[in-house]
Amino acid sequence: xxxxxxxxxxxxxxxxxxxxxxxxxxxxxxxxxxxxKAVVTAAWIATAVHLITVxxxxxxxxxxxxxxTLGYLLASVALLPLLGIGRxxxxxxxxxxxxxxxxxxxxxxxxxxxxxAAIIIGIAIAVVAWRVAVIMGAA
Amino acid sequence: MSDExxxxxxxxxxxxxxxxxxxxxxxxxRSVYQISTKFSEAPLPYAISAVSAxxxxxxxxxxxxxxxxxxxxxxxxxxxxxxxVGTLGYxxxxxxxxxxxxxxxxSAYGWVPLVLPILALVALLRARRVEADAR
Numbered sequence: 272x273x274x275x276x277x278x279x280x281x282x283x284x285x286x287x288x289x290x291x292x293x294x295x296x297x298x299x300x301x302x303x304x305x306x307x308k309a310v311v312t313a314a315w316i317a318t319a320v321h322l323i324t325v326x327x328x329x330x331x332x333x334x335x336x337x338x339x340t341l342g343y344l345l346a347s348v349a350l351l352p353l354l355g356i357g358r359x360x361x362x363x364x365x366x367x368x369x370x371x372x373x374x375x376x377x378x379x380x381x382x383x384x385x386x387x388a389a390i391i392i393g394i395a396i397a398v399v400a401w402r403v404a405v406i407m408g409a410a
Numbered sequence: 411m412s413d414e415x416x417x418x419x420x421x422x423x424x425x426x427x428x429x430x431x432x433x434x435x436x437x438x439x440r441s442v443y444q445i446s447t448k449f450s451e452a453p454l455p456y457a458i459s460a461v462s463a464x465x466x467x468x469x470x471x472x473x474x475x476x477x478x479x480x481x482x483x484x485x486x487x488x489x490x491x492x493x494x495v496g497t498l499g500y501x502x503x504x505x506x507x508x509x510x511x512x513x514x515x516x517s518a519y520g521w522v523p524l525v526l527p528i529l530a531l532v533a534l535l536r537a538r539r540v541e542a543d544a545r
Contacts (some may be wrong), residue, residue: 289456342439349435353428360420371477374420387425394520395432 279317279324283400284309286317290354290393297386304382306351307389311354318347318396326405335406343406347399356388359380418537423473425460426530430470433522437511444508458495462488462511463524469530482534487525492516495526532542 289310297303322344329337360376363369376384441459450455465488472480496515499506509518524545 339443342443346435348440350432353431356428359424371496374423376420380421384421384424387421388428391425391429391432395436 273330274399274403275321275324279321280400280404282317283321284397286314287393287400290314290389290396294386294389294393298383298390301379301382304385307382307385308355311385311389313355314393314396316352318351320350321400321403331380333407335408340403340406343399343403345409347396347403350392350395353388354392355385357384361364361386418478418533422533426526426533427470427473429522429526430466430473432529433511433519433526434466434470434517436465437466440511452506455506455508455510455513458491458510458512462491466493473530478534478538482531485527485530485534489531490521492524492527 285352293303293307293310297307325340325344329335358381360374360381362375363373378391416465434516437459441463444452444456445460465484469484472478472484492512492515495510495512499513506513511519512523515521518540
């Protein structure tokens with residue numbers, strides 16, 4: 272529980288903040304896509320650590336509502352694939368079957384899309400982590 | 411790719427899909443929990459949360475598949491729902507023993523449920539106007 276309260280929960284909040292800040296910076300400046308991808312990787316890691324830590328805390332006797340907590344944890348995992356959603360707009364590889372519903376975007380459009388997704392998901396992950404912390408009695 | 415799909419700005423379209431997917435997830439989680447644990451306490455608010463979850467999912471799918479008419483109707487219904495539920499929450503507060511996704515015009519969700527259908531309608535109707543001008 273200490274590791275959750277001192278490390279895992281703050282780490283998710285910090286990474287969420289970084290997603291929002293870097294996403295805004297990329298959106299405004301049109302640069303820094305590689306940095307944004309690094310922050311997205313950090314978000315996956317922080318969310319995984321958060322999930323494992325909360326599950327361990329629940330198994331070790333925390334009296335938080337299990338259904339609600341697991342629901343929020345599942346939500347945080349379900350949000351992650353939306354990070355880097357710009358990849359949906361990448362041109363199809365040679366020989367790949369083309370989906371007519373999939374738009375093909377320019378690199379700058381993909382970068383803007385990733386930035387917008389990072390801002391949205393950063394806020395959503397922070398809210399979910401905060402809700403879990405409230406349920407766990409750590410916030 | 412059809413003209414209908416091409417005239418909607420792709421960045422706006424995928425951004426809207428992402429936000430609708432997040433809202434669908436949030437509303438689904440909320441309504442499943444409320445309906446499965448305490449539906450009898452506030453059937454109307456919890457049913458409305460479930461309806462909003464379905465609506466968000468349908469709009470996200472419609473935007474992705476290029477079903478513009480469905481997306482326009484869904485967004486209009488969503489906007490009407492937010493305005494109606496938000497207003498009734500203040501006018502007839504006794505009808506609402508608990509909150510819905512649309513209570514307080516979506517204030518618990520940062521008013522995203524109010525702003526989002528407006529943005530979606532602007533993007534979709536602008537695309538239709540561009541298409542009409544091109545003919």
